[in-house]
Amino acid sequence: MPPEAPPVRFGMLLTLLARSWRAELDRRLAHLGLSQARWVVLLHISRIPEAPTQRELAQSVGVEGPTLARLLDSLENQGFVKRLMVPEDRRAKKIVLTDKAEPLIRQIEAISSQMHQDLISGIDEEELQSCLKVHQTILKNLNRS
Amino acid sequence: MPPEAPPVRFGMLLTLLARSWRAELDRRLAHLGLSQARWVVLLHISRIPEAPTQRELAQSVGVEGPTLARLLDSLENQGFVKRLMVPEDRRAKKIVLTDKAEPLIRQIEAISSQMHQDLISGIDEEELQSCLKVHQTILKNLNRS
DNA sequence: GCCTTATGATTAGCGGCCTAATAATAAGCC
DNA sequence: GGCTTATTATTAGGCCGCTAATCATAAGGC
Numbered sequence: 001m002p003p004e005a006p007p008v009r010f011g012m013l014l015t016l017l018a019r020s021w022r023a024e025l026d027r028r029l030a031h032l033g034l035s036q037a038r039w040v041v042l043l044h045i046s047r048i049p050e051a052p053t054q055r056e057l058a059q060s061v062g063v064e065g066p067t068l069a070r071l072l073d074s075l076e077n078q079g080f081v082k083r084l085m086v087p088e089d090r091r092a093k094k095i096v097l098t099d100k101a102e103p104l105i106r107q108i109e110a111i112s113s114q115m116h117q118d119l120i121s122g123i124d125e126e127e128l129q130s131c132l133k134v135h136q137t138i139l140k141n142l143n144r145s
Numbered sequence: 146m147p148p149e150a151p152p153v154r155f156g157m158l159l160t161l162l163a164r165s166w167r168a169e170l171d172r173r174l175a176h177l178g179l180s181q182a183r184w185v186v187l188l189h190i191s192r193i194p195e196a197p198t199q200r201e202l203a204q205s206v207g208v209e210g211p212t213l214a215r216l217l218d219s220l221e222n223q224g225f226v227k228r229l230m231v232p233e234d235r236r237a238k239k240i241v242l243t244d245k246a247e248p249l250i251r252q253i254e255a256i257s258s259q260m261h262q263d264l265i266s267g268i269d270e271e272e273l274q275s276c277l278k279v280h281q282t283i284l285k286n287l288n289r290s
Numbered sequence: 291g292c293c294t295t296a297t298g299a300t301t302a303g304c305g306g307c308c309t310a311a312t313a314a315t316a317a318g319c320c
Numbered sequence: 321g322g323c324t325t326a327t328t329a330t331t332a333g334g335c336c337g338c339t340a341a342t343c344a345t346a347a348g349g350c
Contacts, residue, residue: 009277010261010265010273010277011166011170011181011257011260011261012185012207013277013280013281013284014159014162014163014166014280015163015166015167015181016207016284017159017163017280017283017284017287018159018160018162018163018164019163019337019338020284020287020288021156021159021160021283021287022160022306022337023337023338024287024290025156026305026338035305035306036156036160036306037305037306037307040157053328053329054328054329055327055328055329062157062161063306063307063308064307064308064309065328065329065330066307066308066309066329066330066331066332067306067307067308068329069329069330069331070305070306070307070330071306074305089315089316089327089328090314090315090316090328091313091314091315091316091327091328091329092315092327092328092329093328093329112156115156116155116156118286118290119283119286119287120155120282120283120286121286122282122286123279123282123283127275127278127279128155128279130272130275130276131275131276131279131280132154132155132158133272134268134272134273134276135158135159135162135276136158137265137267137268138162138166138264138265138268139158139161139162139165141263141264141265141266141267142162142165142166142169142264143165145169145263164307164308167307167336168307168308171308171335180335180336181336182335182336182337198298198299199298199299200297200298200299208336208337208338209337209338209339210298210299210300211299211300211301211302211337211338211339212336212337212338213299214299214300214301215300215335215336215337216336218300219335228299234297234298234345234346235344235345235346236297236298236299236343236344236345236346237297237298237299237345238298238299
């Protein structure tokens with residue numbers, strides 16, 4: 001690889017890193033029958049106090065409606081979530097975790113924080129915070145575009 | 146686990162950021178008939194001194210063989226690259242840019258570095274470098290897993 | 291030379307992201 | 321009430337990443 005470092009590199013590294021991060025988490029979640037994408041959905045549901053509608057959940061997770069719909073299809077097939085009718089609005093559905101999913105939450109939180117710990121080893125807290133700040137700034141700039 | 150900011154956040158932000166970055170670049174490249182994925186391939190070809198084989202190119206770009214093969218299919222259909230037979234190894238193909246692609250390279254480099262500039266506004270050089278270093282450390286940790 | 295193993299590219303098929311289009315319902319306005 | 325517009329969820333279809341399997345060729349051991 002040529003050692004010259006054009007500004008382009010930041011985006012490439014970011015993309016590669018996100019892909020690798022996802023792949024590793026997928027690997028660690030596989031034995032639970034989960035993937036990163038489905039796991040994130042479960043985690044968000046568990047953290048929202050009131051059962052959210054799909055619209056609200058998609059917003060919280062940060063994906064579009066159709067993407068969430070298909071993730072919920074598989075999670076529902078796996079028996080981890082249920083779609084509940086909303087009496088006041090017959091278009092909407094509220095999403096809740098099933099009893100089967102509840103014990104999973106602790107496991108997946110443990111797995112993901114273990115992985116986080118593994119991956120940030122050798123990075124000091126200050127650097128990490130600064131990196132987070134950079135990420136947030138870029139995201140803010142992106143939302144302005 | 147810190148009670149208020151679970152470590153999970155870093156991965157989620159990373160994922161969201163990479164997706165948003167890609168989406169914005171796709172938007173800016175659309176009028177050239179390109180996407181981020183295909184653009185990166187062109188850029189790598191143009192930077193490798195000798196025409197690379199697909200294997201080498203895939204390595205350089207950081208994707209698997211089949212992923213590259215399909216990107217090359219579309220780039221070839223668009224007339225931006227050609228696959229050349231290699232006399233010494235009849236399994237392999239070397240990838241070269243066409244004359245049509247050459248003038249594009251400057252444009253796409255300009256677009257991507259403009260975007261880079263737009264997105265890092267408000268971040269000072271030191272923070273950015275530190276962030277890059279964090280990314281590289283995490284990637285190194287990932288490759289050890 | 292011949293057989294086994296390794297390698298380069300492709301195909302098939304899946305996951306996860308998107309946008310556009312659709313269907314059902316709700317809300318707002320005469 | 322009845323029409324128009326907005327909103328919720330879904331379906332359809334595309335892109336881009338992956339792994340597994342396939343095909344042709346190369347390389348190595350005998």
